[in-house]
Structures are given as structure tokens and as C-alpha cells.
Amino acid sequence: MNIVEIYRQFPTEESCIVHLEKVRWQGRPSCPYCKSENQTALPSEHRYHCNKCNTSYSVTVGTIFHKTHLDLQKWFLAISLVLNAKKGISARQLGRDIEVNKNTAWYMGMRIRRAMIEHGDLLRGIVEMDETYIGGKPRKGDPPRKPGRGTPKTPVVGMAERGGRIKTVVAGKKKGALSQKRLSAIVREHVDVRQAVLMTDEFSGYGGVSRFMEHHSVDHKKSYADGAVHTNTMESFWALLKRGIVGQYHKVSIRHLPKYIAEFCYRQNNRDSVDIFGLTLSNAVGGFNGQ
Numbered sequence: 281m282n283i284v285e286i287y288r289q290f291p292t293e294e295s296c297i298v299h300l301e302k303v304r305w306q307g308r309p310s311c312p313y314c315k316s317e318n319q320t321a322l323p324s325e326h327r328y329h330c331n332k333c334n335t336s337y338s339v340t341v342g343t344i345f346h347k348t349h350l351d352l353q354k355w356f357l358a359i360s361l362v363l364n365a366k367k368g369i370s371a372r373q374l375g376r377d378i379e380v381n382k383n384t385a386w387y388m389g390m391r392i393r394r395a396m397i398e399h400g401d402l403l404r405g406i407v408e409m410d411e412t413y414i415g416g417k418p419r420k421g422d423p424p425r426k427p428g429r430g431t432p433k434t435p436v437v438g439m440a441e442r443g444g445r446i447k448t449v450v451a452g453k454k455k456g457a458l459s460q461k462r463l464s465a466i467v468r469e470h471v472d473v474r475q476a477v478l479m480t481d482e483f484s485g486y487g488g489v490s491r492f493m494e495h496h497s498v499d500h501k502k503s504y505a506d507g508a509v510h511t512n513t514m515e516s517f518w519a520l521l522k523r524g525i526v527g528q529y530h531k532v533s534i535r536h537l538p539k540y541i542a543e544f545c546y547r548q549n550n551r552d553s554v555d556i557f558g559l560t561l562s563n564a565v566g567g568f569n570g571q
Contacts, residue, residue: 281360281557286353296352297326300339303558304565311335312342343565344391354378358388359560368524368543393539395564396546402472406442408479409467409486410514411435411451411458414525414537434534436541437463439470440513445549450538460488467493479509517548 290296301309309328310317316332327338340346345355357378361369369377375385413433435451435458447470451457463485467478473493480486482499489495496509504510521544525532532540550556 281555282364283357283360286356286360290353290356293351293353294326296356297339300343300345300352300561300565303561304339304343309339312337339565344395345564350380350384350388354380355388358385359392359564360557362389362392362543363547363556363560365528366524366547367520368528368540370528370530373528390536390539392560392564393543395560397539397542398546398549400445400447400549402476403439403441403445403447403470404472404475405444405477406479406508407471407476408440408442408511408514409438409471410481410511410518411437411483411485412518412522414522415532415534434537436537437466438514438517439467440517442513446514446517446545448538448541448545450534450541452534458483458485460485464488464492479511481511517544520544520548 290299301307308317309319309321311319311328311330311333313335314330314333316330318331319328320331321328322336325336325338327336329336340348340352345352348355358374361374361377369389371382371386371389374380374389375382378385380388413435415434432453434453436448437451437458438446438448440446449466449470451462451466456462467473467489471478471493477494477496478486478489480489480495480497482497482501486495486497498504498506498509498511504515505512521541524544525540529540547556550559553559
């Protein structure tokens with residue numbers, strides 16, 4: 281779905297509303313407050329009146345579009361631009377493209393990223409696990425600070441099925457964020473330990489994994505791959521993520537970092553989807569808490 285298709289399929293606000301109602305309700309509107317389907321349509325306002333709880337509502341209530349003052353067409357354009365930007369799109373660029381100010385564009389972007397948060401099933405098969413470090417000040421000093429582990433940057437742990445999905449966890453900066461206990465807990469939470477084989481590097485934090493599942497590691501001091509034992513999938517994902525953060529967003533706070541990483545995971549996990557735009561709209565109107 282590109283910009284031309286957005287204008288072609290959704291030329292008016294009414295066409296956007298009709299499409300959202302189809303995605304959310306499949307022809308059977310229900311009150312988002314009491315779930316009743318006993319309603320009266322208010323066509324001139326594009327709203328419905330609930331005859332049970334005596335409130336009025338539209339299809340945007342409780343979605344990422346809740347209480348928006350922007351045309352839905354601009355929201356659809358923003359979703360399309362975010363989905364098509366492999367390395368992300370900055371708030372300033374998004375604002376210029378859809379003609380809104382920077383703050384509005386940032387707000388829209390964060391709402392869209394909330395619709396990209398995935399949970400899904402546990403990872404299976406050959407699963408690669410690796411950690412990276414994001415943020416922090418440039419390595420300066422005499423001697424300069426070492427890269428990677430031991431820096432004041434924020435550690436992020438990633439797991440990838442070979443040829444499949446990717447999951448990430450922002451470990452945080454607290455002491456023990458990458459301890460054996462913490463990393464083992466992350467594996468148990470996101471990987472089916474009975475139907476998976478874990479591939480990691482030589483980091484000692486992964487030492488506890490071998491106690492409850494099959495685990496192989498490659499020593500990066502000697503080689504980046506030992507046959508099928510490597511973490512190249514995660515390394516490639518980290519490279520793309522960092523190019524996006526450094527080149528597009530420049531700086532990301534720890535508070536919002538999980539949402540930005542979720543955006544990259546979402547695009548990667550749905551790269552083969554025939555209708556990622558439709559999937560995103562479905563996520564946007566279903567199960568969103570409106571915050």
C-alpha cells in the first residue's frame with residue numbers, strides 16, 4: 281500500500297470510516313463501552329447511539345485514532361509511510377509528508393507503533409540469541425571506553441527464528457540486566473525450550489541456558505560462524521535497527537525505546553505479508569486501550 285493507493289482507495293473521510301467499520305465490526309456495529317449491538321445509526325455524524333447505555337460512539341473510539349482531530353486519510357497515509365520506511369521515518373519527515381507539525385507527527389508515529397507491538401507464539405526451531413547496546417554518549421576519553429558490554433548504553437536482547445520471527449527485550453540498565461538468571465528467564469518466556477535449539481555467542485551470560493535446553497555457541501574471537509552455529513540473523517537485524525536509530529531518529533529515550541524496536545520487529549516479521557497495511561489497521565482498531 282503506497283501513497284497513490286491510499287488516495288485511490290480512500291479519497292474521502294467517509295470512505296476511510298466505512299473501511300474502518302468493515303475492519304472492526306464486519307457489518308455489526310457494537311458499543312465499545314457496553315458491547316451492546318442495540319444501536320441507532322446517526323449517518324450525518326458518522327456515529328451511532330447505543331440504546332442500552334445511552335451513549336454515542338464512532339468507529340474510532342478505543343483505537344489509535346481515538347479523539348483525533350485529523351482526517352483519517354492522513355492517518356492512513358502516515359501508516360503507509362511508516363510501514364514502507366525500512367529504516368524508519370523521523371517525526372519531522374513524517375510531518376512534512378502529511379503536512380502536520382512535528383509534535384503531531386511524533387504523536388501519530390507513537391500511536392502507530394503501539395499497533396505494531398506483537399506477542400505471538402513462542403519461538404521454535406533454530407533460534408539465534410544476541411544482545412546489543414543502544415544510546416549513550418560517543419566513546420571518548422583516554423583511553424576511549426570499550427564498545428559493547430560495560431558501556432553506559434542500554435542493553436537489548438534479541439531472539440530470531442531462522443527464517444522466521446524476531447522478538448526483542450529491552451533489558452534495562454539495572455545491575456544484573458544480562459546475568460545468567462535474567463537471560464535464562466528471557467529465554468523461557470519467549471522460546472519453546474522443548475522444541476528449539478539456541479545459538480548464541482560466547483558471552484558467559486548464556487551459560488545457564490544449557491541446563492534446560494539444547495544450546496550451542498560460537499566464539500566470535502575466532503570466527504563469526506562455526507557451520508550452522510552463528511548469530512548472523514540477529515547481527516543483521518541489529519545493523520538495520522542501529523542505522524535507523526542513528527540515521528533517522530538520532531536519539532531515542534529508554535522510555536520509548538521498546539516501541540521503536542517493536543516497529544522494526546513488526547516490519548521484519550511481516551515482510552512477506554500480502555497486506556501488511558490491512559493487518560496494521562486491524563491491530564489499530566482491535567484490542568487498543570486508547571492510551
